[in-house]
Amino acid sequence: MSETHWKLLNILCSENETAYALIVLNQPLVDCASGIFNTLWDKASFKAATDGATNHLFDMGSPVGRLRPDIITGDFDSVRKDVLEWYKQQGVEIVCTPDQDNTDFTKCLKIVLEKFQKKKLDCIIAFGAFGGRLDHMFANIDTLYRANQWAPNTPVYLMDNHNISCLLQKGCHHLDVGSSHEGDSCGLIPVSEPCDCVTTTGLKWNLYKGRLKFGELISTSNTWSGENLVTVETDKPLLWTMNIKHSLTE
Numbered sequence: 285m286s287e288t289h290w291k292l293l294n295i296l297c298s299e300n301e302t303a304y305a306l307i308v309l310n311q312p313l314v315d316c317a318s319g320i321f322n323t324l325w326d327k328a329s330f331k332a333a334t335d336g337a338t339n340h341l342f343d344m345g346s347p348v349g350r351l352r353p354d355i356i357t358g359d360f361d362s363v364r365k366d367v368l369e370w371y372k373q374q375g376v377e378i379v380c381t382p383d384q385d386n387t388d389f390t391k392c393l394k395i396v397l398e399k400f401q402k403k404k405l406d407c408i409i410a411f412g413a414f415g416g417r418l419d420h421m422f423a424n425i426d427t428l429y430r431a432n433q434w435a436p437n438t439p440v441y442l443m444d445n446h447n448i449s450c451l452l453q454k455g456c457h458h459l460d461v462g463s464s465h466e467g468d469s470c471g472l473i474p475v476s477e478p479c480d481c482v483t484t485t486g487l488k489w490n491l492y493k494g495r496l497k498f499g500e501l502i503s504t505s506n507t508w509s510g511e512n513l514v515t516v517e518t519d520k521p522l523l524w525t526m527n528i529k530h531s532l533t534e
């Protein structure tokens with residue numbers, strides 16, 4: 285049985301030295317000027333902006349303090365021409381990904397993984413993954429399935445100001461929930477297929493060899509039992525999601 289450890293919000297702790305790449309998705313960053321986004325941005329080993337996300341980075345800072353990613357990728361139907369040109373002049377790597385069968389996020393993730401094939405990267409965080417368009421939210425979750433095929437040993441987290449999610453593959457998972465940044469609720473969602481055998485510890489509503497299936501039971505509005513670790517054993521891919529404490533997001 286495979287064992288996977290997930291650091292989750294521990295990545296945000298000041299003493300934490302996780303090497304991660306940050307992929308910024310096209311969602312407003314106005315509410316993120318302080319708190320989580322800034323922390324993630326400052327500590328990232330590598331920063332990528334997908335298409336329209338570049339507008340948000342551009343609009344956030346003054347020309348002097350403007351946030352500068354390492355790479356900008358996308359089909360470029362959302363980024364403003366002047367914004368792309370400004371970053372080009374600043375020497376930022378620009379990669380056009382015109383394929384219309386995959387999202388800009390999926391394509392960007394692949395580029396980031398290729399860049400880090402030989403360098404150390406503990407995980408990848410995609411910020412701005414929820415809110416806005418529902419089709420995009422499903423596509424962002426779908427990208428987690430692809431990420432597992434491309435780089436099964438590199439955890440990928442979807443985040444926004446309020447949530448962090450990751451895809452648990454078949455096996456046993458140890459989820460660190462003792463960072464003090466955790467909010468009150470969490471969930472286990474069998475997105476792609478029913479999970480017939482799920483066992484958990486560390487939750488208020490645990491399962492023992494239980495079945496999770498849309499139309500039958502999915503685990504939402506769950507919460508902690510008070511321990512710093514949650515364990516999940518699952519026979520099929522299962523989306524873990526939890527919310528982030530308000531004080532961090534204000």
Ligand SMILES: Cc1ncc(C[n+]2csc(CCOP(=O)(O)OP(=O)(O)O)c2C)c(N)n1
Nearest residue numbers: 335358359361362383384385386387388389
């Ligand atoms: C069956 C099928 N449905 C839909 C599409 C269309 N499609 C899927 S991914 C993609 C690119 C999306 O680009 P992105 O910039 O991520 O999103 P946008 O904001 O432009 O919608 C497109 C057009 C397709 N290629 N195949």
Ligand SMILES: O=c1ccn([C@@H]2O[C@H](COP(=O)(O)O)[C@@H](O)[C@H]2O)c(=O)[nH]1
Nearest residue numbers: 309310335336362387388389416417420
């Ligand atoms: O509502 C949304 C819009 C976008 N995204 C993500 O951002 C990238 C880039 O978006 P563009 O609209 O092409 O600039 C897209 O691939 C999505 O992953 C989103 O999550 N929600």
